[in-house]
Amino acid sequence: MKNILLFGAGKSATSLIDYLLTNAPRQKWHLTVADHDLSLIKSKTGKSYYATPAALDINDQAARLQLIRETDLVISLLPASLHILVARDCLEAKKNLLTASYIDPEVRKLQADIENAGLLFMYEMGLDPGIDHMSAMKLIHSIEKKGGQIFSFKSYCGGLISPDSNDNPWQYKVSWNARNIVLAGSSGATYKEKGKVKELSYEQLFDHTKTIHVPGLGKLAFYPNRDSLTYMEEYKLTELATFMRATLRFPDFCEGWNALIKLGLTEDKHKIATDQLTYIDWATRLVHEQSGSHEENLAQFLGVSTKSKVIRQLKFLGLLSPDVINLGDKTNAEILQFLVEFKLRMEPADKDMIVMMHEIEFERRNMATRMHSYMIVQGEDNIHTAMAKTVGLPLGIMAKLLLQEKITLTGLHIPVMPEIYNPILKELEDYDIRFEESFE
Structure with a gap:
C-alpha cells in the first residue's frame, strides 16, 4: 500500500x-x-x-x-x-x-x-x-499547432462570493487563507501591454482597476497580479506585445480595498500596541484632525461623502467602532485580518464561486481572432x-x-x-x- x-x-x-x-x-x-x-x-x-x-x-x-x-x-x-x-x-x-x-x-x-x-x-x-497554467497552455498549444500566431494573452481569476450569498457591501466573503487576502497585491504588479512594460505600485493597484464582461455574471473588476512577465518564458510567449495575469473581484470590493490602503491599514511591518486603542482611532491615524466628526473627517480624507458606499464598507468592518481592539501587539495587517475573518466570514449555507477567463488574440491565415475561454465553479457550502x-x-x-x-x-x-x-x-x-x- x-x-x-x-x-x-x-x-x-x-x-x-x-x-x-x-x-x-x-x-x-x-x-x-x-x-x-x-x-x-x-x-x-x-x-x-x-x-x-x-x-x-x-x-x-x-x-x-x-x-x-x-x-x-x-x-x-x-x-x-x-x-x-x-x-x-x-x-x-x-x-x-x-x-x-x-x-x-x-x-x-x-x-x-x-x-x-x-x-x-x-x-x-x-x-x-495551477488550473490557469494548464488551461492556458492547452489553448496556446492548440492555437500554435494550427498555425496561429498569438500576439496578446490575458488571464483572469478570482475567488468570489456566489450571487446567491452576496449580501454585504464588500461583495466578498473569505473562502481561503485570510492573511493572503489581506496581503494580496502588496508587492505591486508588472505586466506588458501593447509592447510596453507597465509597473504598478501597491498604492496604484486598486486605483487602476478596469472591468471585463463574464457571460452569466456581467461586469467584474480586475487588477494585475504579481509579476506577469516571469510567465512569458514558461508559456514560451516571450515576444508578445501584451501579456497579463490578473485577479478578479466585484467592483465594489476594489473601491473599498483602495480606501483601506490609503488609510495604511494593510501595512505589515510595524507592530502597534492595541490594548488601549479603539478601532476608530486606529482607522483614522492618518486622517488630519478637523472640526468635523471622525466619520466626516474620514470621508473627507478619502474624497467621498459620509453616505458613500465606501463609508458603509468601513462601518461594516467595524472601523468606526469605539470598541478597544485589545489584541496585544499587532501589525495593521494583522488587525485587519482579524476583522476580515470575522466580519466577512462565510456562514454555513453560503456558497462561494470561482471565475477564470483567458482572453487570447491571435492571427491565423491573415485573420485576426479573439478567443475567450471561461470557467465558473459554484461551491456547495462554507466547507465544500x-x-x-x-x-x-x-x-x-x-x-x-x-x-x-x-x-x-x-x-x-x-x-x-x-x-x-x-x-x-x-x-x-x-x-x-x-x-x-x-x-x-
Missing part, C-alpha cells in the same frame, strides 16, 4: 482529502494528514480506515522529517512561507513533493539538487496558480467550497498519476506540459470544472 502525507488541513484541504479517501480503496493508498489542530484534521477525515491524523508542530524538524521518511509522496498546503521547510526535508528523504503555492526564490535554489536526486517537485498545482474544490482536485489527480507511475518527469516544475495538463483537465471535467469557449 502506498502512503501519502498531507501537510495542512485548512480551508483548501477539504476536497483534496475527500478525493484521496474516496480513491483510497481502489488505488490502495493510505493518507496521513498532519496539522497542529488535531480536531480540524478529524473533522476532515472522519473515521476513515484509510486516514491517520497526526498532530504536528511544523517547526519540529525531527517529527516532520520522520513523517516524510515514512511516506511515498508529500503534498503541502501549508502557508507559503513554510513550504521551504518541507521541501528541504523531501530532498533529504528523497520524496516527491506537490503544492499549490508559487515557486519562491528559496526553493529555486534547490532546483539543481532536486533534478540530480531524480525527484519531482511540482509547484503551482492548484487553482491560480469552490475554492477548496479547484485548489485540491488538481493536487489529488496529480498524486494519483504519480503513484500510478504515469508521470516520469523530474525536477522543479509548474504544470505547463501536455503530459500533465491533458489527463488532469480531462478528469476535472468529471467534477464540473470545465471551460466554455467563444470567438470574435
